[in-house]
Amino acid sequence: MTTLAQLLAPEGEAFIGGRWTAAVSGGTVASIDPATEDPIASVASCDATDVDAAVAAAWEAARDWGATPWTVRARALRELAGRLRDDAERLAQIDTLDGGNPIAGSRLDVEAAAGALEFAAGLGAQATGRTHPAGPAGLTFTERAPYGVVGRILAYNHPLMFAVQGTAMPLVTGNAVVLKPADPTALSALEVARLSEDLLPAGVLNVVPGAGAVAGAALAAHPRVPRLAFTGSVATGRRVLAAAAPQIKHVTLELGGKNPLVVLAGADPVTAARAAVAGMNLTRTNGQSCQSTSRVLAHESIRRDLQDALVAELEHLVVGPPAETGVDVGPLAFREHYDRVCGHVARAEDEGATLVTGGRRPTGLDRGFYLQPTLFADVDPAMAIAREEVFGPVLALLEWTDTDDMLAVANGTEYGLTANVVGGDLQEALRVARAVDAGMVWVNGPSPRPPGAPFGGVKASGIGREHGEEELLSYTQEKTVIVRL
Numbered sequence: 001m002t003t004l005a006q007l008l009a010p011e012g013e014a015f016i017g018g019r020w021t022a023a024v025s026g027g028t029v030a031s032i033d034p035a036t037e038d039p040i041a042s043v044a045s046c047d048a049t050d051v052d053a054a055v056a057a058a059w060e061a062a063r064d065w066g067a068t069p070w071t072v073r074a075r076a077l078r079e080l081a082g083r084l085r086d087d088a089e090r091l092a093q094i095d096t097l098d099g100g101n102p103i104a105g106s107r108l109d110v111e112a113a114a115g116a117l118e119f120a121a122g123l124g125a126q127a128t129g130r131t132h133p134a135g136p137a138g139l140t141f142t143e144r145a146p147y148g149v150v151g152r153i154l155a156y157n158h159p160l161m162f163a164v165q166g167t168a169m170p171l172v173t174g175n176a177v178v179l180k181p182a183d184p185t186a187l188s189a190l191e192v193a194r195l196s197e198d199l200l201p202a203g204v205l206n207v208v209p210g211a212g213a214v215a216g217a218a219l220a221a222h223p224r225v226p227r228l229a230f231t232g233s234v235a236t237g238r239r240v241l242a243a244a245a246p247q248i249k250h251v252t253l254e255l256g257g258k259n260p261l262v263v264l265a266g267a268d269p270v271t272a273a274r275a276a277v278a279g280m281n282l283t284r285t286n287g288q289s290c291q292s293t294s295r296v297l298a299h300e301s302i303r304r305d306l307q308d309a310l311v312a313e314l315e316h317l318v319v320g321p322p323a324e325t326g327v328d329v330g331p332l333a334f335r336e337h338y339d340r341v342c343g344h345v346a347r348a349e350d351e352g353a354t355l356v357t358g359g360r361r362p363t364g365l366d367r368g369f370y371l372q373p374t375l376f377a378d379v380d381p382a383m384a385i386a387r388e389e390v391f392g393p394v395l396a397l398l399e400w401t402d403t404d405d406m407l408a409v410a411n412g413t414e415y416g417l418t419a420n421v422v423g424g425d426l427q428e429a430l431r432v433a434r435a436v437d438a439g440m441v442w443v444n445g446p447s448p449r450p451p452g453a454p455f456g457g458v459k460a461s462g463i464g465r466e467h468g469e470e471e472l473l474s475y476t477q478e479k480t481v482i483v484r485l
């Protein structure tokens, strides 16, 4: 039988310059299994000194890595993809143990990570320059070069998938990376480092876990990190932007959402309810998803039937230990977040929303950060539950009559990450899709994002687009060369 020790990278360490090392301070952060609340392992608690060492190691490696043919870099990414697949079950178990995502969701994450590496490897050839008409006496062309070192700060909800997706494009374009995983779920990022130890030259990939804001803040402010990519909350994104300002770092931000799922008149209530529940990503991340469809805006003609259908769908889900087969929804990832989500539930009740189902700890699960899938109805757009990101298994149902009023509500938050439109005819659905503030809109319910489809937010939900060519190019700088012939 596999033991935990076999599952995990070296205890209490970070990965800097190709070596496993304790934090200089000697500090560690415990990883807690959110299903049992027991500590399972520890990682190094890096601070500014360790981040500085990682940045130095990354610069040391960046020169040769940047000069390596992109095809060779791409081959390393493909090899890493193969290693992830060969080790998929162990990696999925680590994520489920560390973060509480259902095991089926963690398995999908490993496959998505491997796919992201292969996609980036294939896209490497697109980091091209251009030529510009310059007449017979001139030649004007552009070239793309890597930044050198990229700082990558991650959210906790798809631990392995983000660690891999977040490094694939910077690596294939020839950058060295300093990766700061989220402290509640840092284990699998270190596993990625372990799997790439003999594949990537020392210093090309560095992993600096740490408690709270310390390591991330040090990376965001580091004067030798010219390019920063951040995934996390709007509040932290604002701090990262401010920290990056003195050096004018080039920053992309993937931030939060309070995503509307608009149900048009004439929609089938069961289909719409299934779309809303699928859009919550309950069975993948327990509702801790930036793209969760946490605001359901239902036309008045369907609201009552939709509410009943939503209750049926949510009550059908099995909440329990996430490693068990047959469990749909696991615990929230860590204590502080669990308390925060429970606080959102309490506030919604205080503000007068009707708790239709869920909102409590499931019976029989006395330990662990478990919350029943939750639905609030009679939600007013002014309530916090209609405006603030909960990042958990909590849906708010709002009713609308007039399309323009509905759009004003849909667009009435600071967010603009994703949206969904269900029902109606395609023309009407597309009108809503065009009018809604979002970087990505699903029509006719959520479906898998095709590889390469750009993802990112408008308004406070972020800056930049990831997963497609724009992300690839964003890790390069274009230089224009004007030649007089």
Ligand code: NAD
Pocket (backbone or CB within 6 Å): 153, 154, 155, 156, 157, 180, 181, 182, 183, 211, 212, 213, 214, 215, 216, 217, 218, 220, 231, 232, 233, 234, 235, 236, 237, 239, 240, 253, 254, 255, 256, 257, 289, 290, 291, 389, 391, 417, 456, 457, 461, 462
């Ligand atoms: P968070 O903002 O609390 O933390 C994100 C990361 O930032 C962590 O690694 C954290 O250690 C680090 N950090 C904390 N303080 C910092 C500082 N001052 N400077 C630099 N780094 C700092 O977010 P979270 O709780 O890990 O993740 C949930 C949030 O992430 C939600 O808002 C969710 O919507 C968002 N998210 C967005 C996307 C997307 O693609 N748009 C994807 C996943 C999650």
